[in-house]
Amino acid sequence: MKYVLANSTKLFLTAVFTLVNFVVFAQEEPAKxxxxxxxxxxxxxxxxxxxxSVPLQNNLSYGIGPFNGSKYTLNIQPVIPFKLSDNLNLITRYILPVVDQQDITGENTHEFGLSDATVTAFFAPKTKGIIFGFGPAFLVPTATEKFLGTEKFGVGPSVLVMHQGKGLSVGFIANQIWSVAGNEDRADFNSFYTQIFLSHSYKSGASLGVNAEITQNWEANTTLISLxxxxxxxxxxxxxxxxxxxxxxxxxxxHHEIRPDWGLRAVVAFVFPGS
Incomplete structure (x- = not known):
């Protein structure tokens, strides 16, 4: 297992170069x-x-904490919509993280396995102009390693507000989750997350964008923000x-204990538009 992270890094970087080639190809050959x-x-x-859609989000971070740790996370993120009426959809989003980390919990330590899952359900009315969704978010203790999860079950609200025109999307998505059950010997979970996003698409299907992710751990009083x-x-x-x-x-x-020196993300999303 000591070489798992190194192999993950090589595969990740190979995937990044492959994805860049696909992006360039899509821009040059829009008809495809x-x-x-x-x-x-x-x-x-x-x-x-x-x-x-079924996105596979690959995240690689280096220089984490006092032991200069590294972490690879594969987030399996299926999105499944349900039509409740002609004017209302229920959009369910699932995030199941697979984590491989080195030197995070201590020097020469290694953990590999599932982390806790997050399940979100958005009630999304069909509207024009401003798009919004709201519903519950759940933290599910699916971690297979003690240091990869909270051993807590959590629940809280989630919300999305955005505006979308042809080729332009801007908005934010947020949730606040509190632990309500689980191992009493573990710390309570009380965390806020938001992502503010802007993207522009082109006729070829290529897109450029930027987002800011903010995570606030109220129990530990720590904030993590990335651009x-x-x-x-x-x-x-x-x-x-x-x-x-x-x-x-x-x-x-x-905070230096949770903030990486740098990171990289690559996403592959399988899309089923006819569903």
């Missing part, structure tokens, strides 16, 4: 992405779009519609 490429890019920028510019593209692998995106993760604010 199909006539609805920009429409799909806009829908994927909308967290409550009625669109089934993340991105480049992406919608294209096809055979008959399968896929979105690729890459972005540096630039830390802006954070």
């Amino acid at each position: 992405a199909g006539s609805s490429a920009q429409e799909l890019a806009d829908k994927l920028a909308n967290p409550v779009a009625s669109l089934i 993340n510019p991105s480049i992406g593209a919608v294209t096809k692998l055979g008959d399968q519609v896929v979105q690729f995106a890459v972005m540096p993760l630039i830390p802006i604010v954070g």
Whole structure:
């Protein structure tokens, strides 16, 4: 297991270079992405779009904490919508993290396994102009290692507000989760998360954007803020519609025990527009 992180890093960097090539290809050959490429890019920028997708978000961070640790996280993030009525959808979003980390909890330590899952359900009325969604968010203790999870079950509210026009998406998504049950010997969970985003898509399905992610741990009184510019593209692998995106993760604010020196993210999202 001691070489798992190193191998993950090599695979991650290989994937990044591959994704960049796909992005360039999509920009040069827009017809390959199909006539609805920009429409799909806009829908994927909308967290409550009625669109089934399965993003695989790869995150790599270095220089974490006093032991200069490194961490690779694969977030498996399916989005599944349900039509409740002609004017109301329920958008369910799931995040299941697989974590491989080195020198985070101590020098020469290593943890690998599942972390806690987050499940969010947005009730999203069909509106024009301003798009919004609201609903519950749940923290589910699925961690397979003590140091990878909270051993707590949590719940709280989530909200999305955004404006979207053709080619332009701007808004924010946020949740606040409190622990309500679980191992009494572990610290309570009380955390706020928000992502503020802006993106612009093109006819080819390519997109440029930037987002800011803010995490506030109220129990530990720590704040982590990163700024993340991105480049992406919608294209096809055979008959399968896929979105690729890459972005540096630039830390802006954070305590030295949790703030990485730098990070990188690569996303592969499998899209099912006909569902």
